[in-house]
Amino acid sequence: MSESLVISGGMLAGHAGGQPLDLMIVDGVIAEIGPQGSLAGGGQVVDATDALVMPGFVDIQVHFRTPGGEDSEDIASGAAGAALGGVTACVMMPNTIPTIDNPTLVKEVLAVGRTSHCDIYTSAAITQARAGERLVDFDSLYAAGVRIFTDDGTVVDDAGLMREALLASARLPGCVISQHAEESGMVDGGVINEGVVSARLGLKGRPREAEAVIVDRDIQLAAETNGRYHVLHMSTSLAADLVREAKASGIRVTAEVTPQHLILTEEDVERLGTSGKMNPPLRTDTDVEALRACIFDGTVDAIATDHAPHSRESKDVSLSAAPPGMLGVETMASVIWTEFVAAGLMTLDRFVALLSTQPANVAGLVSQGQQLEVGKTANIAVFDPQDEWTPDQSSLQSKSANNPWIGKRLVGRVRHTICRGQLVVADRALL
Ligand SMILES: [Zn+2]
The missing domain is CATH 2.30.40.10 (Urease, subunit C, domain 1)
Structure with missing residues (x-):
């Protein structure tokens, strides 16, 4: 037996x-x-x-830094933290060194993941080496198991390439094109949100409109191609309005939000120091309020952490010099429970939907996010x-x-x- x-x-x-x-x-x-x-x-x-x-939690945006960045995190340490946080599946981002943009590397990473404390999936880049010039071979990566394609860390600026990528997603079932939506020219040299805090600190800002410009363009491309589009770590009320409207029109778009963008604002950056720096940046009270509405009205499908480890040395510098990103996979469930469910703002069913069922659906993870049934x-x-x-x-x-x-x-x-x-x-x- x-x-x-x-x-x-x-x-x-x-x-x-x-x-x-x-x-x-x-x-x-x-x-x-x-x-x-x-x-x-x-x-x-x-x-x-x-x-x-509950069904195990599913984090569809983590940076576990394998290969190439194992001094700040690796699959074993990342998955161990995930498991302690009740996360049973993670989807890694491909902005590694080298970039995960070919089936050989996908298979290597997944093989390492099989010995870890949670299920490991990986996304792959949209463009080779995330250079924004030539598309990857979607078919061979899809055959290797990839369902999410993204140049995360950078945006795909070229609308022609984005259109081709969305056309690929339209013919590959379950495939989705995910975008780090910040227009490059507008955020070039920007450190934190463009607003009162950036002005006070004398730092160049990253305007909220940079997100809306890309989301607006990509929604039009998704509508035209019938491709599937996903907004990574949505951070502004502007993008939220665009996604809500696109969904109402039947365009195939989904969106995720991070715990930090639901709770923290640009005003927290001075307190947190370089740990409070990320891209897209922490925004305003207005944005937090709008994103909180989105997790209840269906505009946002998933909560994902954008777990982005950086070594102590690399963050122990000025705000301008520090790399963007903060941790989150181990604390995601407790943070969301504290802020929303324990506060009486969210039901258990909604919690399970946002942390498990819906992210599993976005990423096409069929054995995850299931109801607890025989x-x-x-x-x-x-x-x-x-x-x-x-x-x-x-x-x-x-x-x-x-x-x-x-x-x-x-x-x-x-x-x-x-x-x-x-x-x-x-x-x-x-x-
Ligand atoms: Zn990103």
Whole structure:
């Protein structure tokens, strides 16, 4: 008989009735669900008393820096933090050294991912070496398993190339073209959001309109080509209005937002220092308010972290000189729970949709983001909504420290994580 794992006595997301249940996993699949105490015996049991059992979280934008940047993060350290945060699948960005723009490198990265603490998927670049000149071979990358294409870190400036990429996405089922939407000329030399803080600090700003210019253009191209378009880390009310309108017109567009763009503003940059610098930058109160509305009205499909590690040395410089990006995959669920669910602003169902079901759909990850039902692959997060904690540098897995949430009191924490039926985190510790 196969070894079984029982998650005992938790409240299962998506199951009405309000009674704690047992969930049994056999051979990586949910084999049985029954009343609390009914399934224990025979196999390993993990305690889910007073906890919520949910589909594992899916982060569709992480930078795990493999290959070429392993001093700041690698797949093992990135995936370890993800697992502790209840994340059972990550989609890596291809702005590595070298760029992930060919099937050989895709296969190498995925092979490394198979030994890590969560499922690893990778996107690939839209243009070779992300140089914005020649397109990649979409068909061979698609055959290697890639579904998300992006030059993230930089925008695809050339509308002709973007049009060709969207045409490729129109003929490859499940394929999506994702854009880091900031018009190059407008943000050249820009450090933080163009506004009151950039003026106060005497820094060149990155205008909000730079995002809208690209999103507007790309939506027109998506409409014309019937391609699938995804806005990475959407940061402004301007882009949000464009995406909302495009969706209403039936154009195939999706969007994600990061926890930081939902919570922090340009006013936090001085407090956070270089950890508060990212692209697109932290914006204004108006933008935060608009993006918060988007996660409830369907304009935004997914919350994704843009987990972007940078070594302490590289961030220990001036705001102008520091590389953009902040950490987030390990704390995503707790930060969103604290800010929205514990605050009474969001339901459990919406939380699961934004952190699991919908990002899995955007990325075409069929074994992720599934309802907790018999026969489904067991990718599961057991989350204790009462567990209060404060992230500190020594307790986090990342090799880097550019984390805006260090020192923030958080409500809710992942207790256990199960990836493909394997217990990878038990009682808040990695296995
Ligand atoms: Zn980006």
